[in-house]
Amino acid sequence: MKKIITLLCLIFITVSSFGQQKKKRNAKLAFKVDGVCMECKVRIEKAALNTKGVKYANWNLETHQLMVIIDERKTDKKIVCQNVAKVGHDTKEIKATQEDYEKLDACCRYRDEEVVKNHKKN
Numbered sequence: 001m002k003k004i005i006t007l008l009c010l011i012f013i014t015v016s017s018f019g020q021q022k023k024k025r026n027a028k029l030a031f032k033v034d035g036v037c038m039e040c041k042v043r044i045e046k047a048a049l050n051t052k053g054v055k056y057a058n059w060n061l062e063t064h065q066l067m068v069i070i071d072e073r074k075t076d077k078k079i080v081c082q083n084v085a086k087v088g089h090d091t092k093e094i095k096a097t098q099e100d101y102e103k104l105d106a107c108c109r110y111r112d113e114e115v116v117k118n119h120k121k122n
Contacts, residue, residue: 025072026055031081033059033066034090036110036119043108047087051080066091 033044041059044066048057053074059066068080081091088096088104090111101111109115 026069027072028067028069029077029080030065030067031077032064032092033084034064034110035059035061035108036116037061037108039105040089040108040110043087044084044089047083047089048080051075051083054080 035044041061044059045057048054048066048068053071054068056069081094084091085094085096086100088100090096
């Protein structure tokens with residue numbers, strides 16, 4: 001009888017310890033970020049990666065999609081969008097302030113149709 005009780009206690013302890021292990025909660029997100037050049041790419045990716053909980057960031061110049069992998073326990077899409085907007089780039093969710101946008105180099109002003117046209121020619 002003691003062996004059965006001991007065995008049941010060991011099983012209970014083992015099962016309960018597995019339940020307490022922290023599970024990683026990584027998520028892949030993709031969303032549009034406005035930009036026009038490789039300078040924008042560097043700035044956007046750096047802003048995303050400087051967000052606590054972002055493990056990977058890649059902005060595609062052709063599609064304007066920013067793909068990130070985040071730890072959902074530390075951040076979320078809104079925080080990443082806020083940090084990208086702070087460096088002057090619009091997302092669908094959060095637009096950069098005019099002040100932040102004006103800090104961009106003249107060649108990166110994606111709201112200016114002439115700048116966009118010039119980048120498409122190159």
